Amino acid sequence: MLGFISLVIITFISGCSELAVLDPKGPVALQQKDLIMLSIGFMLFIVLVVFVLFTFMIVRYRERPENADYEPPQDEGSKVLEIIWTAIPVLIVIALAVPTVKTIYALQEPPKATSHKDPVVVHATSVDWKWIFTYPEENIETVNHLHIPEDRPILFKLTSADSMAALWIPQLGGQEYNMAGMETELYLQADEPGTYKGRNANFTGEGFANQKFIVKAQTRENYKKWVQETKESAPKLTQEKYNELMKMKLFTEKLTFSSTHLEWVDHAKQADYAVKVRKGLDPSKDKHNHNDSHESH
Amino acid sequence: MKWDEFFVTGDPFIYAADVSIVLTTIAIVFVLTYYKKWKWLWSEWLTTVDHKKIGIMYIIAAVLMLFRGGVDALLMRAQITAPGSEILKSQHYNEIFTTHGTIMIIFMAMPFLIGLINFVVPLQIGARDVAYPYLNAVSFWTFFFGAMLFNISFVIGGSPSAGWTSYVPLAGDELNPEPGQNYYLLGLQISGIGTLLTGINFLVTILKMRAPGMNLMRMPMFTWSTLITMLLIIFAFPVLTVALALMTFDRLFGSHFFTLADGGIPMLWANLFWIWGHPEVYIVILPAFGIFSEIISTFARKTLFGYKAMVWSMVSIAGLSFIVWVHHFFTMGANAVVNSFFSITTMAIAIPTGVKIFNWLFTLYKGRIKITSAMLWSLAFIPNFTIGGVTGVMLAMAAADYQYHNTYFLVAHFHYVLISGTVFACFAGLYFWYPKMFGHKLHERIGKWSFWLFMIGFNVCFFPMYFLGLNGMPRRIFTYEWADGWFDLNMVATTGAIGMAIGFVLLVYNIYWSFRYAERETMGDPWDGRTLEWSTPTPVPFYNFAKIPEVTGLDAYSRMKRDPVKDIKKDYKPIHMPSYSGKPIIMSIALFISGFGLVFEWWWMAIAGLIGVLAMLVLRSFDYDDGYYVSVEEIERIENSIE
Numbered sequence: 018m019l020g021f022i023s024l025v026i027i028t029f030i031s032g033c034s035e036l037a038v039l040d041p042k043g044p045v046a047l048q049q050k051d052l053i054m055l056s057i058g059f060m061l062f063i064v065l066v067v068f069v070l071f072t073f074m075i076v077r078y079r080e081r082p083e084n085a086d087y088e089p090p091q092d093e094g095s096k097v098l099e100i101i102w103t104a105i106p107v108l109i110v111i112a113l114a115v116p117t118v119k120t121i122y123a124l125q126e127p128p129k130a131t132s133h134k135d136p137v138v139v140h141a142t143s144v145d146w147k148w149i150f151t152y153p154e155e156n157i158e159t160v161n162h163l164h165i166p167e168d169r170p171i172l173f174k175l176t177s178a179d180s181m182a183a184l185w186i187p188q189l190g191g192q193e194y195n196m197a198g199m200e201t202e203l204y205l206q207a208d209e210p211g212t213y214k215g216r217n218a219n220f221t222g223e224g225f226a227n228q229k230f231i232v233k234a235q236t237r238e239n240y241k242k243w244v245q246e247t248k249e250s251a252p253k254l255t256q257e258k259y260n261e262l263m264k265m266k267l268f269t270e271k272l273t274f275s276s277t278h279l280e281w282v283d284h285a286k287q288a289d290y291a292v293k294v295r296k297g298l299d300p301s302k303d304k305h306n307h308n309d310s311h312e313s314h
Numbered sequence: 315m316k317w318d319e320f321f322v323t324g325d326p327f328i329y330a331a332d333v334s335i336v337l338t339t340i341a342i343v344f345v346l347t348y349y350k351k352w353k354w355l356w357s358e359w360l361t362t363v364d365h366k367k368i369g370i371m372y373i374i375a376a377v378l379m380l381f382r383g384g385v386d387a388l389l390m391r392a393q394i395t396a397p398g399s400e401i402l403k404s405q406h407y408n409e410i411f412t413t414h415g416t417i418m419i420i421f422m423a424m425p426f427l428i429g430l431i432n433f434v435v436p437l438q439i440g441a442r443d444v445a446y447p448y449l450n451a452v453s454f455w456t457f458f459f460g461a462m463l464f465n466i467s468f469v470i471g472g473s474p475s476a477g478w479t480s481y482v483p484l485a486g487d488e489l490n491p492e493p494g495q496n497y498y499l500l501g502l503q504i505s506g507i508g509t510l511l512t513g514i515n516f517l518v519t520i521l522k523m524r525a526p527g528m529n530l531m532r533m534p535m536f537t538w539s540t541l542i543t544m545l546l547i548i549f550a551f552p553v554l555t556v557a558l559a560l561m562t563f564d565r566l567f568g569s570h571f572f573t574l575a576d577g578g579i580p581m582l583w584a585n586l587f588w589i590w591g592h593p594e595v596y597i598v599i600l601p602a603f604g605i606f607s608e609i610i611s612t613f614a615r616k617t618l619f620g621y622k623a624m625v626w627s628m629v630s631i632a633g634l635s636f637i638v639w640v641h642h643f644f645t646m647g648a649n650a651v652v653n654s655f656f657s658i659t660t661m662a663i664a665i666p667t668g669v670k671i672f673n674w675l676f677t678l679y680k681g682r683i684k685i686t687s688a689m690l691w692s693l694a695f696i697p698n699f700t701i702g703g704v705t706g707v708m709l710a711m712a713a714a715d716y717q718y719h720n721t722y723f724l725v726a727h728f729h730y731v732l733i734s735g736t737v738f739a740c741f742a743g744l745y746f747w748y749p750k751m752f753g754h755k756l757h758e759r760i761g762k763w764s765f766w767l768f769m770i771g772f773n774v775c776f777f778p779m780y781f782l783g784l785n786g787m788p789r790r791i792f793t794y795e796w797a798d799g800w801f802d803l804n805m806v807a808t809t810g811a812i813g814m815a816i817g818f819v820l821l822v823y824n825i826y827w828s829f830r831y832a833e834r835e836t837m838g839d840p841w842d843g844r845t846l847e848w849s850t851p852t853p854v855p856f857y858n859f860a861k862i863p864e865v866t867g868l869d870a871y872s873r874m875k876r877d878p879v880k881d882i883k884k885d886y887k888p889i890h891m892p893s894y895s896g897k898p899i900i901m902s903i904a905l906f907i908s909g910f911g912l913v914f915e916w917w918w919m920a921i922a923g924l925i926g927v928l929a930m931l932v933l934r935s936f937d938y939d940d941g942y943y944v945s946v947e948e949i950e951r952i953e954n955s956i957e
Contacts, residue, residue, distance in 0.1 A: 037786035038717045052714045060704035067671060067700045074678035075693060078614070079685065089681045093868070094620035098676065099669065103623075106668040110661045113711060117661075118654045120713035125650050145489070175647075180484040181580065183645060183720060187786040191716020193645050196581065197483065197574050201647030214798075218720040218788040220477050222484055223404045226791035289575035292488050 037187040042213060042234075043206040044128035045190030052120050059109055124190075127170035127204050136172040136204065137165065140277075142284055143175075143182035143195040143217060144291060146224025147268050151277045157247045158254055160262065160272035163232045166240035167210050173203040176284045178263060178291035183219035186232055192218050198288030207234035224267045251275040263291040322472050325406060327389070332469055361894040363447035364856055365432050368454045370751055372429025373744070375458055379422040380818070382465065386414035388815060391775075395808040397796045407792035408475040409494065413468065415478030419598065420502060421461040423732065426740040427601040428457075428512055431540050434747055435516065437847035438534045440525025440865065442858045445518040447892040448934075453508040453515065455902035460505025463909045467497035471913060474498035477790065479587055480561070482572040482580045487565045493913050499562045500909035504902075506555055513547030516540055525846070527865035531625075534845040534869075535611075535618055538625055539604025542632045543597050549636070550593035557586035566915060581646065588639035596635040599731065600628055602739030603670060606692045609746050610674055612844055613689040614681030617869055620673040627666035627673075634663050644712040645719050653712040660710035667703055671696060686841070687761030691742035694769050695734050702730025705780065720790075723783025729776045741765075741821065749840045753853050754832040756824050764820035771813020778803035778810075844869040851956040857889045857944055860953050886950060888943040897937075901930035 039054075041047040123129075127136050140151035141163075150159045165171050175184055177195040185192035186205060193203040195217075207213070216229035235243065254274035259281075262268070282290045282300070293300035322328050346352050359367060389410050393402040402410065436444055444450050467473045474494040476485035485495050520541045524533070533541070561583065563569040570576040572583045603624075611618045618624060640648065640656040674696060683689070705727040709715050718724055749755045787800045794800055839848040846863055849871045861884075867873055908923025 036781060036784040038784045046717075049714055049717050052711060053708070053717065056708045056711055056714065060708060063668075063704055064700055067675070068697055070672075070675050071693075071696050074675055074681075075683060075685075078678055078681045078683050080682045084682055087682050089614065089616045091617045092619070093617050094623065094673075095676075099620050099623050099673070102672040103665065103669050106665045110658075110664060110707075113707065114658050114661060117657055117711040117713055118650075121653050121657065122650045124713055124716070179574065180489055181481055185720075185786075185788070187717065191645070191713075192719060193647055193716070194643070196646075198580075199647070214786065216788065220408075220481075220484070220720075220790040222408065222475070222489065225408075226404065226793050289573075292574050 037214075040188060041190075042188045042211060043190060043208050044130060045124065045205050046188055048120055048123060049191055052116055055116060056113055059113060063109070124204070127172070128206050131168060131170050131206060134169050136170040138172050138174065139163070139165070140174045140176070140279070141184050141195065142178055142278075143180075143184070143221070143228070144178040144263060145180060145221055145266070146217075146228040147262065147265075148184075148215075148217070148228065148230045149262070149278070151279055152244070153277060153279055155244045155248065156276060157244065157251065158274040158277045159247075160274075161230050161269060162271040162273075163215060163230055164240060164243050165207060165232065165234050166237050167207050167234050169237075170204050170206045173205065174285075175201045175203060178284045180221040181219055182217040182221050182228070184215065185218040186213055186215040188213045189215075189232070194219060197284055197291075198286070200285035207232075210234050210236055210239075227267070227269050247273050248275050254278060256281050260294045263294045320470060322469055327406075328469060335469065356896070357894070360899050361451075361896045363443070363451045363892050363894055365436050365444050365447065365450060366751070366854060366856075368450055369429045369431070369433030371454060372425045372432055372457070375461065376422050376426035376429055376740070377822070379417050379425070379461060383414050383417040383422055384815060384818060386410045386417070388811060390414065391808045391811040393792060394794075395801075395804050397794050397798065397801055399793065402792065404792045405475060408477075408790070409468065409473035411790055412474050412477050412498075413464075416464065416474070416498065416502070417461075418732075419478065419594070420505060421457075421464065423598040423736045423740070424509065425457055425461075427543075427598060427736070428509075430605065430740070430743045430747065431516065431536075431543075431601060433751060434743075434847055435537055435540050436519065436523070437750075437850060437854065437858060438537050438845050439520060439523060439528060440846050440859060440863050440870075441519065441523040442862075442889065443892065444515050445523060446515050448895060448898065449511050449515050451895065451898035452901065453511040455898045456508035456511075456905060457505045459902040459906035460501050460503070460508065460909075463504060463906055463913075464497055464501030467494055467501075467913075471497065479591070480583075481587075482561065482564075482578075482583045483574050485561070485583075486573055486580075487568075488574060496562070496565060496913040499558050499565070500912055503555065503558045503562070504905050504909055506551055506558070509547055510551040510555070513544045513551065517544040517548065520544070525862050525865050525870075528870065531622070532865055532868055532870070534604075535607035535621070535624060536601070536604035536845075539600045539602075539607075539628060542628050543600045546593045546597050546600070546632055546635065550590045550597065553586055554590040554594075557583065557590065560586075562912075566912065584643055584646070585639070588642045589636075592639040592642065593632075593635045595732075596631060598736045600632065602695075602735045603628065605739040605743040605746075606674065606695055607677075608845065609688050609692040609742050610677050611869075612746075612841055613684045613686060613692075614678050615684075615842070616677055616681045617844075618673070619676040619679070620669075621868060623669055624673055627669045630666045631663060634659060634666075638663065641710060641712070641715070644715045657710055657712040661707055664703060664707050664710075671700060671703075686745070687756065687758055687765060688742045688745035688841075690762060690765045691738045691745065694765070695738045695742075698734030698738070698769070698773070699731060701777075702727060702734055706731060718783060720788050721783035722779040722787045722789055725789045726776045726779035726783060729779075733772055733776070738769075741768075746841070747847075748828075749835045750838070750847060750850075750852060750854065752829075754828055754834050755840060756828045757832060760820055760824040760827060764817045764824060766817075767813050767820065768817025771810045771815075771817055773810065775807045775810025775814060778806045782807075839871075844872040846870050849874065855952050855956070857891055857949070860884075860886055860889075860949050884950075884953070886946045886953075888945055889949065890941055890943055892941040893939050895937075895939075897930050897934055901927055904930065 039050055041050045138153060142149040148161055150163050175193055175195040177197045179197060182195040183192040184195060189205040189207055193201050211234050213232040215232045251273040253276045259278050284290055290300045393399055393407055471493040474497055476490055483489055560571040564571050564573055570578040572578050572580050607618050638656055638660045641660045644653050709718055709727055745756055782800055782803050835852045838850050838852045904923045904926030908920050911919030911923055
């Protein structure tokens with residue numbers, strides 16, 4: 018058993034740098050990695066203590082021919098020992114709770130180093146089984162691919178047109194759910210240009226495994242250039258085309274548009290838009306439409 | 315409806331299953347008819363209210379479900395081993411992981427433990443049966459037919475495919491109009507009734523039917539764990555009942571509790587599900603703690619170390635289990651205060667659990683440890699469960715959980731705790747109490763082979779999954795690409811799964827081999843046991859104890875063996891026993907029919923079934939059979955034949 022564990026530790030240490038979560042490319046993922054490494058340290062200590070005690074007990078007190086007559090003492094416990102092994106886990110839990118809570122709070126804000134910069138706002142909408150990314154400030158929209166500038170916080174506003182999904186880009190930071198009729202926020206950031214894998218991490222049915230996208234983190238200039246090109250050359254997104262997208266299943270191609278769907282629907286406010294479109298109903302004639310401002314489009 | 319919508323078609327695995335179901339049914343009918351066993355089956359087993367027989371039937375059903383869930387697991391591993399493989403289609407894979415999860419938790423782990431509880435607990439507390447024997451039969455049969463209803467889905471109508479958690483809107487009528495999800499709702503609902511009744515039954519049994527002298531702090535640890543588990547069931551299961559009913563209304567009657575349209579709140583389902591679901595995790599782990607306590611103490615030949623601390627740990631784990639459910643969705647966008655609160659309460663569970671681990675370790679201290687198969691499973695629990703436990707603490711740290719959530723890291727964690735906790739406990743308990751149940755031990759050497767294959771296979775299967783998770787592999791995907799770099803570790807995991815499968819097959823072979831060849835037990839106490847169940851003869855007479863024992867302290871039977879009371883005069887008194895009844899099984903069949911009707915929205919069938927249920931309830935309420943007395947002569951005859 019000890020051999021097994023030491024093998025595990027060796028594999029672990031040597032393999033760490035290649036695992037996506039432990040190979041962060043931005044400050045959010047880095048904070049999470051630090052927390053994970055801290056907890057691994059504590060946990061290995063606990064595992065070690067238990068394994069050593071365990072091995073000692075079963076080797077030392079095993080039944081052998083020479084102790085066949087030995088009558089074990091029938092002691093019922095020891096207050097001192099029990100207080101010790103209640104106190105130790107209490108201390109460990111406190112030692113882990115403090116940095117955990119700090120990080121939970123920190124992750125609600127844009128990363129400290131870049132907090133003076135305005136974040137890029139990107140709406141990420143999950144539609145079975147596609148990703149739609151909307152840049153409201155630039156008035157552009159992409160499907161199944163994402164461009165972001167390096168070294169600037171990205172504020173994702175997450176929602177879904179139907180089933181619950183979770184936007185996850187492991188090397189940039191942890192995930193958050195996309196839910197229809199709701200909007201959740203997630204700050205992520207890339208420190209260097211590169212392409213990273215992003216995907217939906219929450220099961221959404223048949224096309225779930227392929228609901229992924231490539232994240233292109235670019236230098237400021239390249240990103241600006243991409244935005245400008247998109248604005249100029251990409252087609253406009255019409256509501257007709259958008260409704261078609263709502264209906265298309267297992268669609269994994271990349272698309273780019275020079276306008277956004279926010280003009281006629283915000284899924285965070287109109288939860289049943291996609292469902293209505295698929296049923297052939299007109300979603301704008303919805304008596305339960307909570308989306309007051311866009312009703313007439 | 316057309317036939318090909320009713321029967322699932324187009325998949326060779328399903329056709330093979332169809333054939334094997336038909337063949338098995340024919341074989342069973344043939345054997346029962348050929349050996350003229352129908353009457354025996356009906357009057358000895360199907361109508362029984364004896365807790366021992368009900369316990370054995372629970373265990374048989376659970377082992378069958380373990381096989382079914384295990385085949386599901388192997389199919390999943392086969393599909394996921396290599397990138398881009400096409401053994402299963404996406405939809406089929408989704409159905410398989412949904413049924414795997416549901417079956418293993420609801421129809422395998424819980425019934426296996428409830429089976430052991432049924433058999434052992436009344437004996438441990440010196441009772442002649444449970445408080446409500448008739449209700450106990452109702453519990454078993456509703457569980458059984460609930461499980462059957464859920465199980466036939468894969469050949470008739472199609473399995474549920476929205477995951478065992480069935481998150482809406484995915485599981486709702488809009489995105490999932492097939493009947494599969496109805497099977498989930500009704501199968502769980504019907505068997506849930508049985509579980510809730512079990513909770514009430516055993517709570518009353520333990521509180522009211524203990525032998526004289528057995529106060530709460532003298533109860534065996536397994537009985538204690540059962541008592542706390544039953545409290546959890548009573549508080550948690552009504553939530554599931556209501557949640558399932560609401561979703562059933564949404565799907566069948568067009569209500570809007572969880573829908574996207576008309577103001578439904580999908581997240582309400584996630585909350586209700588986990589308010590039940592998290593205590594459920596402890597419903598399947600606390601009895602396991604009880605089983606390990608009994609076995610470790612017996613084979614270390616020592617009293618359990620820190621009895622009171624063990625009890626209080628379980629009580630606090632049970633209490634905490636109700637205030638941690640949000641850790642199943644830290645990524646729901648709740649604010650920092652909420653996530654911090656649930657993060658800390660979740661981590662706090664590690665404290666009482668840690669106390670228990672050290673108490674078990676110190677039960678071994680200065681003992682004389684005999685390594686039997688039952689003890690091997692119990693010892694293996696300690697290091698393996700520790701790995702599962704510490705990774706649980708890592709998951710509890712919300713900020714880090716954003717990276718683990720929905721990944722194989724999570725898959726690895728809960729399999730580590732559920733298998734090394736619950737499954738090891740089921741096997742340990744089976745080896746331990748087997749001679750009491752069937753009058754012979756299981757073969758030790760086959761048992762040890764089975765143990766090592768399963769235990770090593772388990773580690774090889776699930777340990778790599780921690781790394782897969784950290785490398786970005788989400789759970790529930792049916793395929794991936796070579797570029798993802800997950801092939802090597804998946805390959806290793808599948809090898810481990812095969813090891814576990816062989817271990818399981820050896821266990822089943824052991825049951826067969828021991829049934830044929832193992833030496834029959836003549837004494838009632840093959841392991842030098844410490845608690846009252848070992849004071850009964852083997853096989854246990856149907857009334858358990860001719861004379862109810864007097865309890866003077868912890869480990870009641872060890873005390874009796876150390877200071878035997880000379881009990882020469884055997885002045886037996888007549889024993890009151892309950893009559894057998896066919897109503898529980900008939901009522902459950904009617905519930906099954908009703909449930910099947912609801913799955914396909916065939917209202918005539920649903921209503922007919924419900925009328926059947928109602929008829930059985932009415933008949934029972936006019937049933938004036940109060941049981942019967944076993945005469946003193948009969949008791950003497952039975953007791954003398956044992957000696």
